[in-house]
Amino acid sequence: ETGVTQTPRHLVMGMTNKKSLKCEQHLGHNAMYWYKQSAKKPLELMFVYSLEERVENNSVPSRFSPECPNSSHLFLHLHTLQPEDSALYLCASSQRGHDEQFFGPGTRLTVL
Amino acid sequence: AQSVTQLGSHVSVSEGALVLLRCNYSSSVPPYLFWYVQYPNQGLQLLLKYTSAATLVKGINGFEAEFKKSETSFHLTKPSAHMSDAAEYFCAVTSGGGADGLTFGKGTHLIIQP
Secondary structure, eight states: OOSEEEEOSEEEEOTTOEEEEEEEEOSOOSEEEEEEEOTTSOOEEEEEEETTEEEEEOSOOTTEEEEEEETTEEEEEEESOOGGGOEEEEEEEEOTTOOOOEEOOOEEEEEO | OOEEEOSOSEEEEETTSOEEEOOEEEOSSOOEEEEEEEOTTSOEEEEEEEOSSOSEEEOGGGOEEEEETTTTEEEEEESSOOGGGOEEEEEEEEOOSSSOOOEEOOOEEEEEEO
16 A cells, blocks of 8 residues: 555445544654545535644544554544535545645445 | 635637636635646646746646736746636645645636547
């Protein structure tokens, strides 16, 4: 695998389900990000992890819970989501001191 | 606070014509600016970036952008459009320093007419 990978690519879940999105970067980076891309809205930064510590949480509802167990892996745990949470969730990584972010292909989430 | 405005949610050009996608930014500190492209069902791919070096930046696939501080602009251009350029284009800004999130514009959908 190369670059940034995300699994699953598609996910359909009910409002009472619990699921997790996984991101893995193979670039040796030390910062990782979650973004949300909704229809007709700008890409929104959700979480930033730098050196495995969360450094930013942009007022994201608590039904989204991130986890960064090491510099290569990032998870987004989902529980009791709402239909308006349906979106493309993008993971990105970068190297501290550099500003270029590399994106994964995204997970298309549908909440029924 | 930072923000990005992309003028025109849809831009249509003929194949072989000039492509011009507009981006204006607002930043209280010297900005780092980026253009990303997104093809259907894919993530974002970096086209080019401005990080306070040369004001005219060349990127992949024949695209370039010019940073104009006086106009707070970072417009993306390509001399001759190709059918494969049809995609969504995003302008983004950050304050730099690494591990800062990007602030994105709403995106411009580029349509190429045969």
